[in-house]
Amino acid sequence: MNALGTRPGEIDSWIRSNLFDQVPVALSVISRDYRVVQANQQFEDAYGPWRDRPCYEVCKDRTEPCLRCAALETFVDGRTRSREEEGMMRNGKQIDYLVHMVPMTRPNGDIPFILEMFTDITTVKRLEREKREAERMAAVGETVAGVAHGVKNILMGLEGGMYAVNTGIQTGDDERIARGWTVLEDNVNRISAFVKEFLDFAKGRTTATAPADPNEPARQVVELFRERAAQAGIQLRSELQAGLRLASLDEDGIHTCLANLVSNAIDACTLAEERRDFVVTLSSREEDGVLIYEVADNGRGMDYDISRKVFSKFFTTKGSDRGTGLGLLTTKRIVHQHGGRISFESKEGEGSVFRIELPRSGLPSPGPSPTEGKALASADATKQTREVTHG
């Protein structure tokens, strides 16, 4: 016994003989031909008999190797990888798991085996899906409240027009009648445009995803706004990372998102209280498998009150003739359809940065997806999500 109360080598010996079977994760060792050559009890309990069977058959009930096999990549580059994947348990239940691939490297650099460590994250993934659905429902509720708000203002405009026409008739005031009539016409037009735009928003666009150059929509948007920016005395810059790999995108959708953000950024410059050299920058880059678009401006920025409301219910600060408050709501929806997220930072008087992050692994599979629900479902079905590698 030593000062710690253990016999020499006791801990090392226990770890060697027990750890493999007692850690609360499923462990397996696979060879270069995908055979499971060793596994612990947890693994066997979850995935069933494994001896001499290929990993894709045991863990995924497949008859051939996976398309993007993480183990194969680790055999090639010797890096430790983490990936979220979907598999099939021995009882036929689907499982979401996080798997770490650790290369068992020999002193000469050969990698004959890989240790795979599986953590069950089914509950976490279910909560993620439920949260996304709840957010979608909340957005619907906010949208309806926003519509009611807009319609009430228009109704009051109509009542004002009627009041002017009626009182004008009573007093024989032609000028008042004409003014009232114009108000009536304007508000009828407004409600028509409003209803059309709302219906477009509600029914959503038919999205079609296909492999695309992520920079293409960005280039088009810069081209589209070049003139408007120049006329407003704003420099529109693009900083697009060269050589981005193709990604499964709804190109029109991404175009809409970037156009909304650039248009907002230009407005933020035009509405700034003090004049300066305004610059709007649209940039693209990829970091750790995440495509990132950013639209930065040095316009008026947002105060706390406004920044809390930017993604909600038809909120607009541009006045009724310029904004419907649908732009960012639409943008947010398209980003969600791509399995991504949108965020922003803003400082009153200094400007804002809006950021769209699209993890490649969360992008929908190529093909048409007529509704948002289906787009989300196909994003969920994408098996390999959020990969991290450690050198």
Next chain:
Amino acid sequence: MSASNKAPSTTAKRVLVVDDEPDVLSYLEMLLRDSGYQTLTASDGAAALELARKEKPDLVTLDISMPKASGTRFYKEVKTDPELAGTPVVIVTAVTGYGGDPYGYEKFLNRRSLVPPPEGFFPKPIDREAFLAAVKKLLAS
């Protein structure tokens, strides 16, 4: 109701109308002028506050969702300014509370401890007669 364009007398009470919707603004202005009041108008909270401090109106009709300073901020500023706190404020808003409650915003204000409840509250579109009756009563007292 009188629909004449009679010029308000110089002793007429002055009402500051605050709303970012031009049609709402001109409607309320028309209504109030037809009832013999003088009107001042502002399209956002910041301009409204400046005007209120300068002109000391007898009553304010206040929209809530507006650019720059919102109606909420304006209300708080007015009700915590000793020179303006006594000015009655009639809120005219399309803002709704949970479940679409048209009086949700009034209930929200009534629960605030920093500010007193508003003197009047009318969801858009307004009940014209009730609105004018409330304004009349507030300006008579």
